[in-house]
Amino acid sequence: MAIQRMDNVGIVVEDMDAAVAFFVELGLELEGRTEVQGLFADQCTGLDGVRCEIAMVRTPDGHSRLELARYHSPAATAGPRNPPHNVLGTHRVMFAVDDIKDTVARLRPHGAELLGEIARFEDSYLLCYVRGPEGIIVGLAEQLG
Numbered sequence: 492m493a494i495q496r497m498d499n500v501g502i503v504v505e506d507m508d509a510a511v512a513f514f515v516e517l518g519l520e521l522e523g524r525t526e527v528q529g530l531f532a533d534q535c536t537g538l539d540g541v542r543c544e545i546a547m548v549r550t551p552d553g554h555s556r557l558e559l560a561r562y563h564s565p566a567a568t569a570g571p572r573n574p575p576h577n578v579l580g581t582h583r584v585m586f587a588v589d590d591i592k593d594t595v596a597r598l599r600p601h602g603a604e605l606l607g608e609i610a611r612f613e614d615s616y617l618l619c620y621v622r623g624p625e626g627i628i629v630g631l632a633e634q635l636g
Contacts, residue, residue, distance in 0.1 A: 497555075498556065499547070499555075499556040499557060499558045500555075500556075500557050500558070500582075500584055501557075501558040501559075501560060502557060502558070502559055502560070502582070502584075502625070502627055503560050503561070503562065503567050503625075504559050504560065504561055504624065504625045504627075505561065505567065505625060506561075506624060506625070507524075507544055507546055507559060507561040509601070509602070509624045509625075510546070510559050510623075510624045510625060510627075511524075511546050511548065511559065512601055513598065513601040513602065513603070513623045513624050513627075514548045514557060514559070515548065516597055516598060516601050517586065517594065517597075517598060517629070518550075518551060518586075518588075519548040519549060519550055519551075519557065520548060520549055520550075520551060521546065521547075521548050522547040522548065522549055522556070523546070523547055524544065524545065524546045524547075525544075525545050526542065526543065526544050526545070527541070527542075527543050527545055528541055528542040528543065529541075538565055539565070540564050540565060541562070541564065541565070542562075542563040542564045543560050543561065543562050543563065544560070544561040544563065545558060545559070545560055546558075546559040547559075550586070557584065572626055573622060573626045574626075575606075576606060576620060576628060582627075582628065583620065583628040583629070583630055584627070584628075584629055584630065585629075585630035585631070585632060586629065586630065586631055586632070587632050587633075587634065588631050588632065588633055589633065590633065591609055591617045591618075591619060591631050591632070591633035592609065594631055595609070595619065595621060595631070598621060598623065601623065601624065602623060602624050603621040603622065603623050603629075604621060604622050605619055605620070605621055606619075606620040606621065606622055606628065607619065607620065611635075614635055614636060615634065615635055615636075616632050616633060616634055616635060617632070617633040617635065618630065618631070618632050618633075619631050
């Protein structure tokens with residue numbers, strides 16, 4: 492049996508408001524926020540006593556979503572802060588944008604920092620990685636022509 496679709500990508504955050512503001516500024520739309528807890532949450536995550544705030548944001552086309560999660564209990568564990576992009580298991584989310592320079596400029600007040608620089612791939616794309624709140628690596632791609 493084949494999968495039906497990719498439903499969402501989950502990202503654990505410490506500051507939910509900052510993470511939501513960052514992704515809304517990027518252009519995602521907040522679907523809603525809620526809290527999850529109880530037996531189903533414990534069973535699903537393999538943790539005990541889960542109490543977690545969830546915010547779901549989606550792309551304007553409605554096809555992709557991020558689930559931002561802030562754990563109240565058990566407390567989230569910290570991994571290495573701001574690892575380089577080539578660390579095994581590092582997560583990165585990529586978005587297509589209309590104007591990469593404008594997007595980076597709008598995200599800077601929300602803590603975004605370029606990992607390198609905006610690079611040109613042939614005559615096809617401008618690409619870059621920015622590190623956002625919680626060290627989240629976000630790829631941006633502007634198609635040329």
